[in-house]
Amino acid sequence: MPFACIHVPNFILQAALRIEPGLRTRPAGILDGIPPFVTVIAKNKKAGSLGLQIGMTKSQAEQIQGLQLRRRSIEHEAAAHAALVDLALSFSPRIEETAADTIILDLEGLAQLFGGFEKLAQRLGWRAKKFGLSAQVAVGSNPEAAQLAARGFAGVTVLAPDEETECLGSLPITALNLSLEIRETLERWGVRTCQALAALPVAQLSERLGQEGVRLQELARGASGRALIPTIAAMEFEEAMELDTAVSELEPLSFLLGRLLDQLCERLSARALATNEIRLKMELERGEEEIFGIAEKHQNLVYGQSTLADSSSRRETVAPRDDTGWNRGDTDKQNGARPPGRVDLRPDSTKSDAAPLIYEHALRLPLAMRDSKALLRLWRLHLESHPPASPIVKITMAAEPAKIRFAQSGLFVPLSPDPEKLEITMARTGHFVGAANIGSPELLDTHRPLSFRVARFNPLEASSSANDSAEPSVSSEFSLGVSSKISSVGSGPLLSATALRVFRPAIPARVEARDNAPARVYFGGVWGDVMAASGPWRSSGDWWTEDPWNQDEWDLEIEFPVPAAKETNAFSHTAKGTPKTESARAHGVYRIVRESAGGNWFVRGVYD
Amino acid sequence: MKTSALRAQLEKSLGSIIPAPFSPRRPAPAEMVASGIPEIDHLTGGLPRGYLTEISGPIGSGRTSLLISLLSALTKREESCALVDGRDSFDPCGAEEAGVALGRLLLVRCNNIEQALRAADLLLHGGGFGLVALDLSDLPIASVRRVPLNVWFRFRRMVENTPTVFMLLEQESCAKTCASLVLRLEMKMARWRSILKSSDGNSQPTLLSGLQFNAEVMRCRFECGKSDDGRAGGSASGDSSEGTRCSFESKPAWIELTKKRRKNSEA
Numbered sequence: 101m102p103f104a105c106i107h108v109p110n111f112i113l114q115a116a117l118r119i120e121p122g123l124r125t126r127p128a129g130i131l132d133g134i135p136p137f138v139t140v141i142a143k144n145k146k147a148g149s150l151g152l153q154i155g156m157t158k159s160q161a162e163q164i165q166g167l168q169l170r171r172r173s174i175e176h177e178a179a180a181h182a183a184l185v186d187l188a189l190s191f192s193p194r195i196e197e198t199a200a201d202t203i204i205l206d207l208e209g210l211a212q213l214f215g216g217f218e219k220l221a222q223r224l225g226w227r228a229k230k231f232g233l234s235a236q237v238a239v240g241s242n243p244e245a246a247q248l249a250a251r252g253f254a255g256v257t258v259l260a261p262d263e264e265t266e267c268l269g270s271l272p273i274t275a276l277n278l279s280l281e282i283r284e285t286l287e288r289w290g291v292r293t294c295q296a297l298a299a300l301p302v303a304q305l306s307e308r309l310g311q312e313g314v315r316l317q318e319l320a321r322g323a324s325g326r327a328l329i330p331t332i333a334a335m336e337f338e339e340a341m342e343l344d345t346a347v348s349e350l351e352p353l354s355f356l357l358g359r360l361l362d363q364l365c366e367r368l369s370a371r372a373l374a375t376n377e378i379r380l381k382m383e384l385e386r387g388e389e390e391i392f393g394i395a396e397k398h399q400n401l402v403y404g405q406s407t408l409a410d411s412s413s414r415r416e417t418v419a420p421r422d423d424t425g426w427n428r429g430d431t432d433k434q435n436g437a438r439p440p441g442r443v444d445l446r447p448d449s450t451k452s453d454a455a456p457l458i459y460e461h462a463l464r465l466p467l468a469m470r471d472s473k474a475l476l477r478l479w480r481l482h483l484e485s486h487p488p489a490s491p492i493v494k495i496t497m498a499a500e501p502a503k504i505r506f507a508q509s510g511l512f513v514p515l516s517p518d519p520e521k522l523e524i525t526m527a528r529t530g531h532f533v534g535a536a537n538i539g540s541p542e543l544l545d546t547h548r549p550l551s552f553r554v555a556r557f558n559p560l561e562a563s564s565s566a567n568d569s570a571e572p573s574v575s576s577e578f579s580l581g582v583s584s585k586i587s588s589v590g591s592g593p594l595l596s597a598t599a600l601r602v603f604r605p606a607i608p609a610r611v612e613a614r615d616n617a618p619a620r621v622y623f624g625g626v627w628g629d630v631m632a633a634s635g636p637w638r639s640s641g642d643w644w645t646e647d648p649w650n651q652d653e654w655d656l657e658i659e660f661p662v663p664a665a666k667e668t669n670a671f672s673h674t675a676k677g678t679p680k681t682e683s684a685r686a687h688g689v690y691r692i693v694r695e696s697a698g699g700n701w702f703v704r705g706v707y708d
Numbered sequence: 709m710k711t712s713a714l715r716a717q718l719e720k721s722l723g724s725i726i727p728a729p730f731s732p733r734r735p736a737p738a739e740m741v742a743s744g745i746p747e748i749d750h751l752t753g754g755l756p757r758g759y760l761t762e763i764s765g766p767i768g769s770g771r772t773s774l775l776i777s778l779l780s781a782l783t784k785r786e787e788s789c790a791l792v793d794g795r796d797s798f799d800p801c802g803a804e805e806a807g808v809a810l811g812r813l814l815l816v817r818c819n820n821i822e823q824a825l826r827a828a829d830l831l832l833h834g835g836g837f838g839l840v841a842l843d844l845s846d847l848p849i850a851s852v853r854r855v856p857l858n859v860w861f862r863f864r865r866m867v868e869n870t871p872t873v874f875m876l877l878e879q880e881s882c883a884k885t886c887a888s889l890v891l892r893l894e895m896k897m898a899r900w901r902s903i904l905k906s907s908d909g910n911s912q913p914t915l916l917s918g919l920q921f922n923a924e925v926m927r928c929r930f931e932c933g934k935s936d937d938g939r940a941g942g943s944a945s946g947d948s949s950e951g952t953r954c955s956f957e958s959k960p961a962w963i964e965l966t967k968k969r970r971k972n973s974e975a
Contacts, residue, residue, distance in 0.1 A: 514786035517836025525834035537817040541800035552800040557814045559788045597806035597961040599772035688768030708772040
């Protein structure tokens with residue numbers, strides 16, 4: 101049974117380089133430790149050529165000209181390991197997370213699929229590069245042999261089943277991960293390579309080193325027969341980036357976001373997934389005003405639908421999303437938390453005073469996508485309209501995995517915008533008209549006139565719901581034998597329906613009544629004669645709420661003298677737009693409303 | 709060899725392959741879409757896809773009724789439509805009663821003409837809509853007049869060779885030659901239904917039963933009135949700007965709904 105092993109040498113440094121690829125071409129080192137005992141724990145070759153050594157203190161390392169030093173980040177390493185797991189899972193469903201920098205794959209049945217183990221190993225290496233990791237790959241007949249070869253040999257190594265002992269023989273015994281005691285013993289014997297260890301007689305080795313010696317010899321021969329311990333990888337896609345210098349401008353921030361999105365999309369792609377929700381969390385630099393508790397100016401700070409809050413209370417301030425996919429800050433009331441979108445800078449005994457401020461937002465998409473460029477555009481548009489208040493020191497981005505959308509176009513598919521393009525178009529339009537002013541109108545379940553809300557426009561959902569609702573009617577047509585002509589008339593659109601143009605807000609009017617019906621109407625600075633009237637159509641509702649309505653509606657045909665009507669927009673249109681007829685009077689049919697509460701009259705709209 | 713002789717020779721040699729190699733290429737016939745109002749479809753052959761259609765007229769002249777009919781027809785065919793509402797005057801309740809599938813309608817509520825033009829630009833650029841309607845009817849005429857002509861040229865170019873009907877609604881025609889079809893509407897009369905009689909025996913108008921509108925074709929770059937359904941009526945032709953008129957009537961949606969309910973209850 102063949103196995104492959106992916107090993108990432110110098111993992112700590114590579115995890116940092118994956119997030120900051122610009123460091124690859126420059127001398128770089130990684131620092132770790134608790135101040136003042138911060139030392140160099142990893143370096144690249146260029147840094148080594150400048151004289152940087154592992155174990156140097158920070159002050160020593162800083163004296164080297166042109167050296168880039170970064171702090172060790174556990175989050176970067178976790179993300180790099182998760183990427184490694186995703187990479188392995190894109191090839192084989194059975195993998196073992198041997199170490200943070202090492203993954204072993206079961207290759208049973210994959211040789212034919214990839215055209216041989218060598219090609220498979222090459223593709224593993226190439227794919228690892230796409231993930232930003234330079235990996236060593238080896239294929240062997242057992243997990244230990246593959247692991248030993250991957251750790252010992254650079255590039256791609258394929259161990260032939262009969263030549264494993266010979267191939268592994270050149271490796272030093274230190275590759276076997278020996279204990280110090282056994283290592284010293286072997287060195288005293290003059291055993292320095294795996295080949296020398298493999299050549300020792302088993303019985304005598306067992307007498308002197310015990311079962312550990314036998315195990316090490318099996319490893320050196322490439323004959324270890326342990327079983328793979330498969331792992332079930334979590335479906336978590338998160339990338340983080342800590343910044344040495346805080347970012348305060350959109351351009352560099354979008355550059356960093358783009359990098360994180362690229363990594364996330366690459367990982368999703370490896371797992372044949374997409375995302376329909378991306379969460380962004382940014383730690384903001386705490387300015388002087390926050391440090392000293394001058395929080396007045398931030399007390400009501402709300403970034404549109406995002407919230408700025410203390411990191412320790414993140415769960416409280418993550419606002420649930422509404423149907424449009426944007427966070428709303430008004431739902432914390434339900435949880436009994438603090439008022440929405442407010443900065444909590446009050447001193448808290450359980451929190452440290454230097455706790456960072458958090459900017460959070462979740463971008464919910466109507467369809468699953470993994471186009472990093474499109475996602476970056478959406479984030480840019482959001483951040484342009486809702487910028488963070490302080491410079492950013494840390495970025496965390498997580499993607500909610502979702503199945504890929506499969507769409508097959510056809511000749512007879514109705515015209516519909518491309519969902520990804522549409523999302524960007526809507527975001528760009530919402531940027532200047534307001535997110536609440538773009539979408540699909542949705543009627544509310546109320547009798548209140550002209551009540552509707554703007555919901556998220558999603559033609560895919562509309563078509564699926566239309567299809568769902570259409571299915572029963574089709575079947576009933578067939579079962580009842582109704583002719584297609586009748587059904588088309590019955591379900592067809594109501595053609596030439598008179599439409600109402602609504603005045604928002606309604607125009608106040610004065611009305612002179614005669615015989616309980618309006619006879620003259622004044623609005624827009626001019627009196628008009630009522631030629632015909634229909635009404636009153638009385639309606640009321642919501643009397644059990646704080647906002648009841650009770651009104652009489654009238655449909656009035658009103659004739660206005662043209663020259664005087666110039667004052668309001670609605671009416672001036674009537675006057676200016678009407679061609680001059682013989683009578684030189686403009687007339688139209690208006691809907692006029694009288695509120696029962698105050699007896700005030702308003703022009704609600706005009707039939708057009 | 710003279711140019712004319714050379715041309716004749718080329719035309720002769722290429723005659724079997726290309727009938728008229730030097731004559732300007734005729735534009736492809738426009739695909740027309742039924743507006744949902746038979747009289748308008750009969751008059752214009754429908755509304756062309758890939759061109760700018762201008763509907764002008766004063767307030768109460770039936771522009772919105774025509775728009776709603778078109779939206780109803782297109783959304784019924786599961787096409788996505790976009791409406792850029794220049795002054796937030798759209799009535800979704802009435803539109804749904806008229807048969808518009810609101811789930812397929814993208815509504816952009818604007819506050820001024822700059823927003824409306826920018827939104828229309830983005831929607832046309834995004835593409836994929838069966839109809840993009842730019843409603844500037846309630847905006848001051850002066851501000852609409854101030855829109856530079858190159859904006860309309862840009863819109864015309866953007867919508868060209870796309871399956872989108874770009875409809876512009878306003879009080880006065882302003883897109884000039886950029887519009888391929890210009891319709892001028894005006895209200896003819898309102899119909900009232902008398903169902904009650906007063907004490908002196910005179911009937912009183914109590915219900916609005918419909919509005920009658922006049923439509924006039926001010927400009928049409930297509931041969932009009934070729935088909936009833938409006939789908940095959942558009943073939944390119946010269947600029948035939950002679951006025952062609954028709955009348956159509958719209959009825960309040962509740963009349964049809966009441967009739968339908970009555971039929972259902974009888975059934």
